[in-house]
Amino acid sequence: MITYRQLFIFLLFFKGLFAGEVSAQIYRPSAAIEERVLSLLDDMTLEEKIGQLTLYTTDWGATGPTIREGYKNDIRSGACGNLFNSHTVGFVRELQRIAVEETRLKIPLLFGFDVIHGYKTIFPIPLGEAASWDLAAIEKSARVGATEASAAGLNWTFAPMVDISRDPRWGRVMEGAGEDTYLGCRIAEARVRGIQGPKIGNTDAMLACVKHYAAYGAPLAGRDYNTVDMSERFFREYYLPPYEAAVRAGAATVMTSFNDYDGVPATGNKYLMTDILRKEWGFRGFVVTDYTSINEMVNHGVIANEKEAGELALNAGVDMDMQGAVYQRFLAQSVREGKVSEILVDEAVRRVLRLKFELGLFENPYKFCDETREKTELLSAPHRTAAREVSRKSIVLLKNEKNVLPLKKTAKIALVGPLADNKTELIGNWNGAGNSNDCISVLEGLRAQTKAEVLFESGCEFFVAKNGGLEAARALAQQADVVVAVVGEQAMMSGEAAARADISLPAVQEDMVLELIKTGKPVIVILMNGRPLALPKIAENAAAILETWWLGTEAGNAIADVVYGDYNPSGKLPMTFPRSVGQVPVFYNERNTGRPYDPNSKWTSRYIDSPNSPQWPFGFGLSYTTFGYTEPKPDKAVFKKGETLQIAVTVSNTGSVDGEEVVQLYVRDLVGSVTRPVKELKGFQKVLLRAGESKKLTFKLNEHDLSFFRRDMTFGVEPGEYEIMVGGNSGDLKRVKVRMTE
Numbered sequence: 001m002i003t004y005r006q007l008f009i010f011l012l013f014f015k016g017l018f019a020g021e022v023s024a025q026i027y028r029p030s031a032a033i034e035e036r037v038l039s040l041l042d043d044m045t046l047e048e049k050i051g052q053l054t055l056y057t058t059d060w061g062a063t064g065p066t067i068r069e070g071y072k073n074d075i076r077s078g079a080c081g082n083l084f085n086s087h088t089v090g091f092v093r094e095l096q097r098i099a100v101e102e103t104r105l106k107i108p109l110l111f112g113f114d115v116i117h118g119y120k121t122i123f124p125i126p127l128g129e130a131a132s133w134d135l136a137a138i139e140k141s142a143r144v145g146a147t148e149a150s151a152a153g154l155n156w157t158f159a160p161m162v163d164i165s166r167d168p169r170w171g172r173v174m175e176g177a178g179e180d181t182y183l184g185c186r187i188a189e190a191r192v193r194g195i196q197g198p199k200i201g202n203t204d205a206m207l208a209c210v211k212h213y214a215a216y217g218a219p220l221a222g223r224d225y226n227t228v229d230m231s232e233r234f235f236r237e238y239y240l241p242p243y244e245a246a247v248r249a250g251a252a253t254v255m256t257s258f259n260d261y262d263g264v265p266a267t268g269n270k271y272l273m274t275d276i277l278r279k280e281w282g283f284r285g286f287v288v289t290d291y292t293s294i295n296e297m298v299n300h301g302v303i304a305n306e307k308e309a310g311e312l313a314l315n316a317g318v319d320m321d322m323q324g325a326v327y328q329r330f331l332a333q334s335v336r337e338g339k340v341s342e343i344l345v346d347e348a349v350r351r352v353l354r355l356k357f358e359l360g361l362f363e364n365p366y367k368f369c370d371e372t373r374e375k376t377e378l379l380s381a382p383h384r385t386a387a388r389e390v391s392r393k394s395i396v397l398l399k400n401e402k403n404v405l406p407l408k409k410t411a412k413i414a415l416v417g418p419l420a421d422n423k424t425e426l427i428g429n430w431n432g433a434g435n436s437n438d439c440i441s442v443l444e445g446l447r448a449q450t451k452a453e454v455l456f457e458s459g460c461e462f463f464v465a466k467n468g469g470l471e472a473a474r475a476l477a478q479q480a481d482v483v484v485a486v487v488g489e490q491a492m493m494s495g496e497a498a499a500r501a502d503i504s505l506p507a508v509q510e511d512m513v514l515e516l517i518k519t520g521k522p523v524i525v526i527l528m529n530g531r532p533l534a535l536p537k538i539a540e541n542a543a544a545i546l547e548t549w550w551l552g553t554e555a556g557n558a559i560a561d562v563v564y565g566d567y568n569p570s571g572k573l574p575m576t577f578p579r580s581v582g583q584v585p586v587f588y589n590e591r592n593t594g595r596p597y598d599p600n601s602k603w604t605s606r607y608i609d610s611p612n613s614p615q616w617p618f619g620f621g622l623s624y625t626t627f628g629y630t631e632p633k634p635d636k637a638v639f640k641k642g643e644t645l646q647i648a649v650t651v652s653n654t655g656s657v658d659g660e661e662v663v664q665l666y667v668r669d670l671v672g673s674v675t676r677p678v679k680e681l682k683g684f685q686k687v688l689l690r691a692g693e694s695k696k697l698t699f700k701l702n703e704h705d706l707s708f709f710r711r712d713m714t715f716g717v718e719p720g721e722y723e724i725m726v727g728g729n730s731g732d733l734k735r736v737k738v739r740m741t742e
């Protein structure tokens with residue numbers, strides 16, 4: 001008995017025989033997506049299937065070592081079904097037209113791009129946004145990025161990057177959410193929500209791509225692309241959770257990382273790509289490699305040649321080959337040789353087609369090519385306003401001696417430093433289609449908000465002295481009430497392939513600041529950097545320090561808002577700032593060791609030439625006001641395993657100006673079947689408190705919050721004593737003990 005489906009496919013095939021082609025709109029638009037995917041899959045040749053598993057960059061941007069010529073012909077022949085680094089409505093429309101008019105099956109293309117912290121309106125780098133601890137603000141930033149990028153033809157972004165990292169030598173810390181797993185999970189979820197919006201298929205929604213799976217942020221020596229070597233316990237406890245959080249938040253795609261895990265490169269690691277991602281987490285989207293990471297498995301030394309690398313990747317569960325042309329060149333042969341089952345190829349193709357159907361590309365391949373949206377959305381006033389908001393929230397006040405900040409708008413400022421009037425660096429690395437000319441510099445931002453004089457002299461270059469610069473800066477300082485020095489890295493000193501063995505401020509800049517401090521004028525240092533820096537002398541001698549990361553298009557306005565107190569800084573460090581690179585890795589949730597630091601004993605875990613403590617700890621950030629905390633009050637001193645524990649704390653604004661405080665909750669499991677961190681972040685609430693106002697906050701800790709990978713690697717709790725800690729940073733906490741019973 002012939003089924004409807006078989007009949008339909010026969011008719012389809014029959015029609016195709018004559019027409020020699022099928023239109024993109026067929027495949028039963030009213031049917032369920034799965035049926036439509038199957039109908040299309042049945043039409044496809046093996047080569048056309050492999051084309052859907054192939055992703056090439058156009059010549060519009062190099063985000064890796066190779067660029068292929070002839071990608072338009074690859075589209076025409078069906079050898080390439082997906083592109084990245086091509087955007088604007090005009091260019092996307094041109095390329096999509098080739099796919100849906102000049103190919104046999106007319107399957108629309110995906111268009112991917114690295115929209116990491118904004119498309120045209122550039123927001124703070126992700127590490128900076130993480131410092132806001134404001135999940136709504138972070139989601140908003142991702143939402144604006146997706147709104148603008150989708151207005152420029154794009155439907156897929158290679159974000160969020162959720163790699164946990166405790167090593168500021170690694171340049172890509174700028175792209176992530178810092179060192180903490182809990183904060184990293186919450187931010188990963190917020191970014192996925194922002195990117196994908198309420199529904200995939202909306203014209204302002206993009207496919208998210210959680211990366212770089214997995215543990216890319218833990219390269220030995222902080223050197224990009226280097227080996228990652230850690231126990232499974234460590235991996236599952238600290239590095240894996242944010243990928244899971246993003247997947248469970250609905251991330252449509254996942255990107256493999258360049259590194260190996262447990263000796264097998266992620267791009268060929270079946271344990272990661274199938275056992276954990278699909279079997280444990282139920283992920284149904286597709287996995288794309290990082291840039292030529294299949295090919296690079298030959299360098300890793302786990303496979304003899306690229307053809308076998310392709311077989312290893314596909315069999316591990318990797319669906320799409322970014323830029324490697326390995327699937328295109330070898331996969332058909334591998335299938336014919338039986339090295340790869342066509343069933344696996346079909347599964348991979350189904351995952352890709354499913355998302356193309358979900359996006360609505362078959363009904364309208366040009367749905368993201370709306371010139372009107374492109375004209376109205378990009379750099380719109382609301383988007384610039386949002387960027388200024390998020391930027392202000394991302395600024396961290398690290399020091400403020402004698403409350404030198406905020407400045408009065410009558411203060412005469414000597415503004416110095418190579419970044420003081422700079423625009424080109426403000427959009428940071430991975431800056432999408434941002435144009436630094438759209439940025440507001442610090443000089444512009446300050447001058448826009450005051451009638452007092454803002455005198456400017458760069459004083460030095462980034463890495464070398466400027467002829468007469470220091471003298472000119474000194475002279476300016478003498479004429480002013482206060483010196484504001486804007487110093488830091490260049491944007492490309494962080495990001496991919498930008499590891500630093502020395503994480504100090506460029507010497508010429510530090511020397512200039514220290515020279516200006518000798519004038520006796522208060523010196524306010526504004527830092528711009530993509531990673532924690534080691535700057536002990538600045539920390540000791542500057543009157544005030546603002547950490548501003550790379551704030552993007554509205555940088556100058558946001559910084560001026562904080563300098564003049566129109567916004568009271570509320571940021572908290574998402575990553576520890578070491579005193580020196582010699583302390584790295586230094587992070588807050590360390591374990592106690594058998595010889596915990598004792599200042600009075602040589603024979604403890606310590607240095608002979610440095611304190612153990614960092615310059616500024618995780619979660620640290622000052623305000624123009626002060627906050628007071630009561631002791632944390634648990635709703636029960638003894639609670640049963642499985643019960644939820646509630647902790648109340650009252651926070652007061654004990655100063656004279658309104659301010660926001662990030663109230664942080666930490667937990668310590670005092671005795672475990674394995675060594676446990678001395679504290680772990682398990683909750684936070686960012687609250688606005690008017691001057692003199694107090695608020696009672698409640699936190700809840702459930703069984704999952706207190707669970708960990710026990711001695712036998714099962715995930716769960718262990719009854720016993722816990723310390724509950726609350727405060728405004730990980731180094732200054734009030735504590736209470738509670739006991740969990742069976």
Ligand code: GLC
Pocket residue numbers: 063064114158211290291496
């Ligand atoms: C790069 C990066 C990755 C990026 C991709 C495409 O090598 O590792 O984060 O999304 O290539 O640009």
